[in-house]
Amino acid sequence: MTRVSFDVNGEPHQLELDTRTTLLDALREHLHLTGTKKGCDHGQCGACTVIVDGRRINSCLTLAVMHQGNEITTIEGLGSPEQLHPMQAAFVKHDGYQCGYCTPGQICSAVAVLDEIRAGIPSHVTADLIAPVRLSNAELRERMSGNICRCGAYSNIAEAIGEVAGRSA
Amino acid sequence: MRFEHPATFNPIDQLKVVGRPTSRIEGPLKTTGTAPYAYERHDVVTEQAYGYVVGSAIGKGRINAIDLAAAKAAPGVLAIVTAGNAGKLDKAERNPAPLLGGPEIAHYHQAVAVVVAETFEQARAAAQLVRVDYAPGDGRFDLAASRDKAFTPDPKIGGPADTAVGDFAATFAAAPVQLDATYTTPDQGHAMIEPHASIAAWEGDGLTVWTSNQMIAWGATDLAKTLGIPKENVRLISPYIGGGFGGKLFLRADVLLAALGARAAARPVKVALQRPLMFNNTTHRPATIQRIRIGADRDGKISAIGHESWSGNVKDGEPEVTVNQTRLLYAGANRMTAMRLSELDLAEGNAMRAPGEASGMMALEIAIDELAEKFGMDPIELRIKNDTQVDPEHPERPFSKRQLVECLREGATRFGWSRRNPQTGKVRDGRFLVGFGVAAAFRNNLLTKSAARVRLDRDGRVTVETDMTDIGTGSYTIIGQTAAEMMGVPLDKVVVRLGDSDFPVSCGSGGQWGGNNSTAGVYAACVKLREAIAQKLGFNSAEAVFADDVVRSGNRSVALAQAAGNDGITAEDAIEYGDLAKTYQQSTFGAHFVEVGVDADTAEVRVRRMLAVCAAGRILNPTAARSQVIGAMTMGVGAALMEDLVVDKRHGFFVNHDLAGYEVPVHADIPHQDMFFLDETDPMSSPMKAKGVAELGICGVAAAVANAVYNATGVRVRDYPITLDKLLDRMPDAA
Numbered sequence: 001m002t003r004v005s006f007d008v009n010g011e012p013h014q015l016e017l018d019t020r021t022t023l024l025d026a027l028r029e030h031l032h033l034t035g036t037k038k039g040c041d042h043g044q045c046g047a048c049t050v051i052v053d054g055r056r057i058n059s060c061l062t063l064a065v066m067h068q069g070n071e072i073t074t075i076e077g078l079g080s081p082e083q084l085h086p087m088q089a090a091f092v093k094h095d096g097y098q099c100g101y102c103t104p105g106q107i108c109s110a111v112a113v114l115d116e117i118r119a120g121i122p123s124h125v126t127a128d129l130i131a132p133v134r135l136s137n138a139e140l141r142e143r144m145s146g147n148i149c150r151c152g153a154y155s156n157i158a159e160a161i162g163e164v165a166g167r168s169a
Numbered sequence: 170m171r172f173e174h175p176a177t178f179n180p181i182d183q184l185k186v187v188g189r190p191t192s193r194i195e196g197p198l199k200t201t202g203t204a205p206y207a208y209e210r211h212d213v214v215t216e217q218a219y220g221y222v223v224g225s226a227i228g229k230g231r232i233n234a235i236d237l238a239a240a241k242a243a244p245g246v247l248a249i250v251t252a253g254n255a256g257k258l259d260k261a262e263r264n265p266a267p268l269l270g271g272p273e274i275a276h277y278h279q280a281v282a283v284v285v286a287e288t289f290e291q292a293r294a295a296a297q298l299v300r301v302d303y304a305p306g307d308g309r310f311d312l313a314a315s316r317d318k319a320f321t322p323d324p325k326i327g328g329p330a331d332t333a334v335g336d337f338a339a340t341f342a343a344a345p346v347q348l349d350a351t352y353t354t355p356d357q358g359h360a361m362i363e364p365h366a367s368i369a370a371w372e373g374d375g376l377t378v379w380t381s382n383q384m385i386a387w388g389a390t391d392l393a394k395t396l397g398i399p400k401e402n403v404r405l406i407s408p409y410i411g412g413g414f415g416g417k418l419f420l421r422a423d424v425l426l427a428a429l430g431a432r433a434a435a436r437p438v439k440v441a442l443q444r445p446l447m448f449n450n451t452t453h454r455p456a457t458i459q460r461i462r463i464g465a466d467r468d469g470k471i472s473a474i475g476h477e478s479w480s481g482n483v484k485d486g487e488p489e490v491t492v493n494q495t496r497l498l499y500a501g502a503n504r505m506t507a508m509r510l511s512e513l514d515l516a517e518g519n520a521m522r523a524p525g526e527a528s529g530m531m532a533l534e535i536a537i538d539e540l541a542e543k544f545g546m547d548p549i550e551l552r553i554k555n556d557t558q559v560d561p562e563h564p565e566r567p568f569s570k571r572q573l574v575e576c577l578r579e580g581a582t583r584f585g586w587s588r589r590n591p592q593t594g595k596v597r598d599g600r601f602l603v604g605f606g607v608a609a610a611f612r613n614n615l616l617t618k619s620a621a622r623v624r625l626d627r628d629g630r631v632t633v634e635t636d637m638t639d640i641g642t643g644s645y646t647i648i649g650q651t652a653a654e655m656m657g658v659p660l661d662k663v664v665v666r667l668g669d670s671d672f673p674v675s676c677g678s679g680g681q682w683g684g685n686n687s688t689a690g691v692y693a694a695c696v697k698l699r700e701a702i703a704q705k706l707g708f709n710s711a712e713a714v715f716a717d718d719v720v721r722s723g724n725r726s727v728a729l730a731q732a733a734g735n736d737g738i739t740a741e742d743a744i745e746y747g748d749l750a751k752t753y754q755q756s757t758f759g760a761h762f763v764e765v766g767v768d769a770d771t772a773e774v775r776v777r778r779m780l781a782v783c784a785a786g787r788i789l790n791p792t793a794a795r796s797q798v799i800g801a802m803t804m805g806v807g808a809a810l811m812e813d814l815v816v817d818k819r820h821g822f823f824v825n826h827d828l829a830g831y832e833v834p835v836h837a838d839i840p841h842q843d844m845f846f847l848d849e850t851d852p853m854s855s856p857m858k859a860k861g862v863a864e865l866g867i868c869g870v871a872a873a874v875a876n877a878v879y880n881a882t883g884v885r886v887r888d889y890p891i892t893l894d895k896l897l898d899r900m901p902d903a904a
């Protein structure tokens with residue numbers, strides 16, 4: 001057992017954890033923040049995506065004790081049913097989900113993707129590494145490809161992200 | 170309520186709420202991570218322990234012995250359940266293979282133990298210490314090799330193994346134009362993102378399970394049967410389901426092992442199937458071999474059509490009913506279908522989104538494309554020429570509604586089909602060869618009993634309770650819309666409670682029957698509630714009008730809140746069906762259009778455009794229905810281009826049993842999708858005049874992709890998925 005402390009959605013938490021506990025299980029099983037989903041536990045589906053110090057990660061692929069002092073944002077930190085984050089509202093408006101299980105991961109990824117593009121971080125499909133990254137369909141789809149939606153809401157998710165980004169998908 | 174005569178005008182036809190594009194009422198919960206799924210119910214019982222499943226490491230054989238000593242001694246372990254210490258277990262008919270294996274092993278990753286510990290990490294670590302001594306046996310894992318030994322099954326669902334009309338053999342032999350081709354589809358996985366998961370808690374003899382299941386009544390019945398306890402002692406609760414696609418139709422190992430683990434540990438226990446277990450432990454869409462023969466006259470009229478299909482399954486498993494659409498989709502006086510089944514020792518094959526038709530259309534709709542090419546005829550025109558408005562096997566049975574031709578024509582216009590070059594390999598866009606493909610969509614409409622309870626409260630709120638499930642289909646919303654329309658209240662005054670075995674038994678979610686039947690059940694309950702309210706007020710129920718939170722009759726009007734009184738008014742009823750499905754063939758139709766680009770050098774296939782036009786009765790919520798169809802189109806792209814559970818034929822298992830090895834479409838694979846519903850109501854289907862739509866969307870898509878790849882390259886691939894290795898050596902010169 002090891003002590004670790006980090007902020008989740010702006011609130012400090014101190015936990016004493018089995019060192020084998022993933023960040024995902026720390027959130028879900030210890031802090032009862034179950035908005036972050038476990039789909040595969042192997043970094044293959046993206047349902048567990050959270051934002052750590054501004055960067056999105058698969059929380060199933062990292063141990064909780066590696067996050068001493070980090071600032072973690074989960075889906076619960078973006079908005080609430082009464083006060084949706086613009087990305088959450090766009091997903092509702094464009095029906096960018098069906099069963100809802102991959103949805104928190106999609107939304108966390110989408111929020112982080114727009115930040116990555118603004119920050120000029122290139123992707124596999126970025127043609128010009130020196131020019132500002134274009135907010136194209138190809139860029140959005142490439143960057144979101146780590147988040148699987150088996151219900152197949154991709155076309156609607158692209159519309160939702162496009163709307164928040166201020167362009168049509 | 171018995172539905173025996175075609176629907177006439179009823180309150181649903183007002184379409185104030187029903188039929189309008191409506192955001193999902195549970196959307197704010199799902200998008201904020203506050204909708205509770207099975208494994209997350211920290212709120213329902215305390216002291217939850219964790220179960221971790223051990224799966225069989227052999228595909229067939231026996232367990233000689235299990236050594237639990239090391240695992241039992243591991244930190245935190247509370248109990249270990251195996252077939253040896255679980256007590257007597259029965260087996261439900263819907264589970265051909267036992268959910269807890271041993272000493273006989275029916276298939277790879279069949280559960281052989283569940284290790285229960287204080288924490289997930291402890292349970293996982295201890296599970297690695299379970300030592301199983303196996304005696305591997307000889308298994309049968311190769312469908313193609315078993316084809317000659319296949320037997321004639323007696324399918325429980327989906328029609329007889331053999332059908333024949335006229336003289337297929339002679340007519341086909343004499344036909345001036347013949348097609349005889351064999352197609353294969355691989356095993357496919359549901360790969361829903363939420364794993365099968367359950368929390369089980371005993372209280373005396375009573376067992377409550379929070380789970381993820383599409384068919385609550387089946388699950389509760391089969392859990393009770395398996396445990397040998399009265400059904401009244403079992404309660405299943407499943408308000409949110411993270412995808413199912415047929416994979417959560419039945420009782421699965423997570424439920425049983427959580428219940429057994431909880432009994433053994435004397436604590437509530439939660440179990441989620443580990444992702445790498447899911448593909449071999451649960452069900453899958455079985456592989457098929459399909460031979461299609463079509464004989465036609467020189468003008469393109471089909472005179473003989475035959476469809477034979479081979480599939481495999483565990484003992485007592487069912488065949489994949491791939492031939493059904495061929496019995497109904499195209500005209501032709503001489504017809505035959507045949508299904509044969511092999512016993513295989515892979516995991517159980519069972520329903521996955523549009524079982525039967527999804528695989529059948531993958532073959533049939535390439536065959537039609539191939540036939541059209543033999544005539545040099547446009548494949549849309551060939552389909553139109555062979556349209557039928559009656560059941561071809563029973564011409565006295567008309568289709569209740571059939572707008573296949575209209576779907577094809579509307580789609581052709583919207584897609585710009587006239588720009589298709591019928592010559593293959595001729596259209597180039599940069600490094601891509603571009604092709605267009607089309608396929609019909611077809612899926613039957615199924616009618617099944619569905620019940621609901623509706624309550625009007627003193628605050629004017631309407632609460633609907635039914636054990637119906639929402640697996641992403643939009644059940645919450647369309648049920649709410651139905652109750653709102655019937656009771657004359659706005660949607661936000663309706664509370665919908667689903668997925669609880671304490672509620673009246675619904676049709677459940679499967680076979681695209683959920684939308685029409687569950688809302689028809691709510692309709693029936695609302696009719697009863699309206700009558701009860703009218704009676705209480707002394708109104709003539711036939712004249713009472715429910716609108717704007719008020720019930721009116723003549724010049725009297727009473728607010729619903731007031732009518733409810735302090736105690737509220739409750740009504741319960743079910744929709745049950747007469748013979749209209751026998752008198753009329755009820756099916757849903759559509760047309761899929763796909764544009765692909767195939768890299769001229771690497772043969773990588775990229776889907777560039779997709780359009781579906783569907784005619785499926787009244788569309789209760791165009792927003793959710795559209796999502797169902799585009800989602801199905803996405804899964805169809807997976808079937809066409811990547812999805813393939815690869816069988817290790819020596820050891821008997823699916824090798825690529827996780828989400829890295831089993832590839833499904835991702836964002837980058839799917840372009841913007843267009844979809845359009847034709848205006849349709851079907852009074853033969855139910856008072857809702859709706860039909861299924863969720864599975865129609867996957868039927869035909871893969872063939873449309875395959876036909877587009879052929880149009881782009883001139884390479885005809887008849888073995889799915891169409892991966893680049895099947896194209897490369899036959900591609901046109903890249904120069």
